[in-house]
Amino acid sequence: MQPDAxxxxxxxxxxxxxxxxxxxxxxxxxxxxxxDVFRAVGxxxxxxxxxxxxxxxxxxxxxxxxDFLVINGLLQKVDGHYRHTPSSxxxxxPNSPHCLSSIVGFLSLPELxxxxxxxxxxxxxxxxxxxxxGTVEPENPVWVEFAQSxxxxxxxxxxxxxxxxxxxxxxxxxxxxxxxGHGLFGIEIAKQNPQAHVTGLDWLPVLRVALDNAKKAGxxxxxxxxxxxxFGVDFGGPxxxxxxxxxxxxxxxxxxxxxxxxxxxxxxxGGCVATLEFVPNEDRVSPPMPAAFSMTMLTSTASGDxxxxxxxxxxxxxxxxIGVTSHPIPMSPHTVVMART
Amino acid sequence: MQPDAxxxxxxxxxxxxxxxxxxxxxxxxxxxxxxDVFRAVGxxxxxxxxxxxxxxxxxxxxxxxxDFLVINGLLQKVDGHYRHTPSSxxxxxPNSPHCLSSIVGFLSLPELxxxxxxxxxxxxxxxxxxxxxGTVEPENPVWVEFAQSxxxxxxxxxxxxxxxxxxxxxxxxxxxxxxxGHGLFGIEIAKQNPQAHVTGLDWLPVLRVALDNAKKAGxxxxxxxxxxxxFGVDFGGPxxxxxxxxxxxxxxxxxxxxxxxxxxxxxxxGGCVATLEFVPNEDRVSPPMPAAFSMTMLTSTASGDxxxxxxxxxxxxxxxxIGVTSHPIPMSPHTVVMART
Numbered sequence: 001m002q003p004d005a006x007x008x009x010x011x012x013x014x015x016x017x018x019x020x021x022x023x024x025x026x027x028x029x030x031x032x033x034x035x036d037v038f039r040a041v042g043x044x045x046x047x048x049x050x051x052x053x054x055x056x057x058x059x060x061x062x063x064x065x066x067d068f069l070v071i072n073g074l075l076q077k078v079d080g081h082y083r084h085t086p087s088s089x090x091x092x093x094p095n096s097p098h099c100l101s102s103i104v105g106f107l108s109l110p111e112l113x114x115x116x117x118x119x120x121x122x123x124x125x126x127x128x129x130x131x132x133x134g135t136v137e138p139e140n141p142v143w144v145e146f147a148q149s150x151x152x153x154x155x156x157x158x159x160x161x162x163x164x165x166x167x168x169x170x171x172x173x174x175x176x177x178x179x180x181g182h183g184l185f186g187i188e189i190a191k192q193n194p195q196a197h198v199t200g201l202d203w204l205p206v207l208r209v210a211l212d213n214a215k216k217a218g219x220x221x222x223x224x225x226x227x228x229x230x231f232g233v234d235f236g237g238p239x240x241x242x243x244x245x246x247x248x249x250x251x252x253x254x255x256x257x258x259x260x261x262x263x264x265x266x267x268x269x270g271g272c273v274a275t276l277e278f279v280p281n282e283d284r285v286s287p288p289m290p291a292a293f294s295m296t297m298l299t300s301t302a303s304g305d306x307x308x309x310x311x312x313x314x315x316x317x318x319x320x321x322i323g324v325t326s327h328p329i330p331m332s333p334h335t336v337v338m339a340r341t
Numbered sequence: 342m343q344p345d346a347x348x349x350x351x352x353x354x355x356x357x358x359x360x361x362x363x364x365x366x367x368x369x370x371x372x373x374x375x376x377d378v379f380r381a382v383g384x385x386x387x388x389x390x391x392x393x394x395x396x397x398x399x400x401x402x403x404x405x406x407x408d409f410l411v412i413n414g415l416l417q418k419v420d421g422h423y424r425h426t427p428s429s430x431x432x433x434x435p436n437s438p439h440c441l442s443s444i445v446g447f448l449s450l451p452e453l454x455x456x457x458x459x460x461x462x463x464x465x466x467x468x469x470x471x472x473x474x475g476t477v478e479p480e481n482p483v484w485v486e487f488a489q490s491x492x493x494x495x496x497x498x499x500x501x502x503x504x505x506x507x508x509x510x511x512x513x514x515x516x517x518x519x520x521x522g523h524g525l526f527g528i529e530i531a532k533q534n535p536q537a538h539v540t541g542l543d544w545l546p547v548l549r550v551a552l553d554n555a556k557k558a559g560x561x562x563x564x565x566x567x568x569x570x571x572f573g574v575d576f577g578g579p580x581x582x583x584x585x586x587x588x589x590x591x592x593x594x595x596x597x598x599x600x601x602x603x604x605x606x607x608x609x610x611g612g613c614v615a616t617l618e619f620v621p622n623e624d625r626v627s628p629p630m631p632a633a634f635s636m637t638m639l640t641s642t643a644s645g646d647x648x649x650x651x652x653x654x655x656x657x658x659x660x661x662x663i664g665v666t667s668h669p670i671p672m673s674p675h676t677v678v679m680a681r682t
Contacts (some may be wrong), residue, residue, distance in 0.1 A: 028460065068636045289355060291412055295406075
């Protein structure tokens with residue numbers, strides 16, 4: 001993200017200040033979303049006065065906030081007027097179908113933010129300062145917020161994941177969606193295959209969000225709820241496919257292997273598991289987004305991580321799966337790992 | 342800092358996540374400084390186990406923290422070992438004479454951090470949520486922390502500023518250093534000219550830090566303390582030069598003009614004022630560091646700003662100064678504005 005100065009170029013302490021003040025960028029984007037600045041920029045003339053009127057805010061505040069967004073690549077400034085960048089038009093203007101601004105709700109949760117106040121202690125002990133297993137404690141309400149606010153980030157992944165799981169197959173099939181959350185991955189398969197039957201597994205308050213989404217997609221008559229912990233409930237089955245999305249990263253490898261064994265025993269012969277993950281390269285420092293995700297796991301769990309493909313492949317193999325393959329999803333930080341019984 | 346995707350390139354939401362999670366970078370660098378990771382990298386073999394031993398921390402925590410620093414350009418990773426970048430060797434290793442890590446003490450102060458939790462409200466009202474004038478309230482203890490922890494950042498500016506003020510002149514002269522803080526700017530002039538006499542003006546607890554620095558530099562017999570507010574105390578004089586460093590940005594233009602008038606009346610005929618500031622270009626969005634500084638003024642003051650050279654020039658002219666010139670300091674985000682009576 002921040003390349004160092006080329007060899008021989010004069011050294012400046014800029015990178016130190018940028019990192020120490022980086023927290024300002026988080027709060028600036030959050031404030032701009034709260035004040036609906038991106039909608040104002042998209043539909044108005046883009047001068048300070050009109051944005052301030054729309055946001056019911058001071059001109060001084062809006063001018064400094066919008067300049068700050070420009071500095072950080074989240075708006076453009078042309079002849080003193082603020083304009084969308086291609087990215088802000090697509091992902092931050094509420095009038096865009098791809099708008100992601102709701103994700104600020106999940107990413108700003110105190111449970112995800114406050115551990116950073118104790119990061120040195122977390123690094124010393126190697127695990128979150130949150131109680132027990134952190135965000136994966138039973139019935140943790142953060143997952144209701146996740147299901148509600150992260151759906152727009154996950155929606156673009158559902159099509160590619162569904163295509164990998166179905167491989168064009170139609171006809172009756174049963175799908176288990178573990179840690180269903182918003183439910184969008186299972187729902188997408190029900191949409192792509194009108195004879196697919198989906199079972200969503202998650203805490204009950206989370207599943208209610210998934211069921212709402214199933215209703216919106218018109219597939220609720222093929223959507224069952226299996227409330228509880230993935231480690232506790234009987235999966236039932238046998239299933240043609242099991243979806244394991246954004247889940248393994250919360251646990252240590254041994255726990256992941258145990259869960260994958262349970263998944264495998266719930267699958268039909270020839271059935272497949274589809275694991276959606278942040279998968280860094282083996283160097284663990286690239287690409288930036290999947291690699292940086294391990295910091296979120298350090299601060300919010302007892303033993304989670306962003307696993308490399310080699311590690312995920314080993315876990316699947318130890319659980320008895322074969323044919324483990326990696327499928328990075330274009331234009332996203334996510335990868336689908338596929339394996340068969 | 343974050344260029345948008347080139348026209349025609351596929352859009353990704355990466356920039357949205359980077360900004361929403363940017364706060365992690367602040368805390369990661371702070372934790373690495375607290376755990377003395379940069380010293381460990383500079384003097385050890387650079388593997389996870391040895392850094393963890395040095396930092397008395399878990400290997401899991403150190404590995405994830407150091408990878409995160411690599412992702413953000415603050416370390417390198419070569420064959421699984423962590424190495425300094427040129428910047429981290431110069432500015433973050435405590436064994437370097439240019440080490441800046443003490444600045445985390447000032448930049449992490451609750452008075453500077455907590456207003457961001459209320460940034461939408463600040464933008465609405467156009468001023469800090471801190472009481473009164475914010476960080477420039479009388480006797481605010483943040484300036485003792487500033488004087489103590491920001492000195493390494495300011496030290497490299499003292500030589501260039503001193504040279505601009507002295508222009509090679511020797512012989513008896515009197516200097517007033519307003520908002521002296523650490524005192525390094527006045528002390529530098531006393532070092533460059535053995536007949537210069539410096540008067541440091543600041544709150545008394547801050548001036549004690551300046552006097553300590555004057556003693557370390559061996560110029561304490563030519564260093565006087567003038568405790569109080571720049572707006573309240575009689576400056577005395579007449580002075581050959583007045584230093585006005587990192588000060589005007591806290592106030593609105595009218596207040597700045599009033600202060601500059603008072604400065605001018607304390608100067609000898611032909612005397613000069615040297616104003617050190619973050620000075621963005623007239624577009625107010627470049628260069629990144631001086632332009633971004635207006636956000637710090639929005640959140641921590643009632644009406645401060647990062648003023649452009651045109652604005653600073655106007656203030657000086659309105660106060661009766663002539664010959665206003667701009668002198669950006671190389672390899673720093675600061676500019677010295679010089680003017681004569």
